[in-house]
Amino acid sequence: MKKHHVQLSEKDRQYLESLLATGELPVKVYRRALALLELDRGKTYTAVAETLDVTNSTVSTWSKTYRERGLLCLHDRPRSGRPVEIDGEQRAKVTALA
DSSP, rough: OOOOOOOHHHHHHHHHHHHHHHHOOHHHHHHHHHHHHHHHHHHHHHHHHHHHHHOOHHHHHHHHHHHHHHHGGGGGOOHHHHHOOOHHHHHHHHHHHH
């Protein structure tokens, strides 16, 4: 089976390792960072997918996005669509009613 590798620069590797060491990350960012480090260490897409409980195509997408955007791949791009029009006070009222 052919291994799919990601070649992280030393700077990116150190950044990802320090990011994971903080322990206070959103799950999406944590999984993506861990996947990139594991791929850099030579693991296959399948092995990383099983470890993180995601699909092979998800790991493949993260790898492709890293090659295209660098470390910006850790965060989602802004989504299109109509922005939310209620403020915090209105949200609190709705929550109180529920």
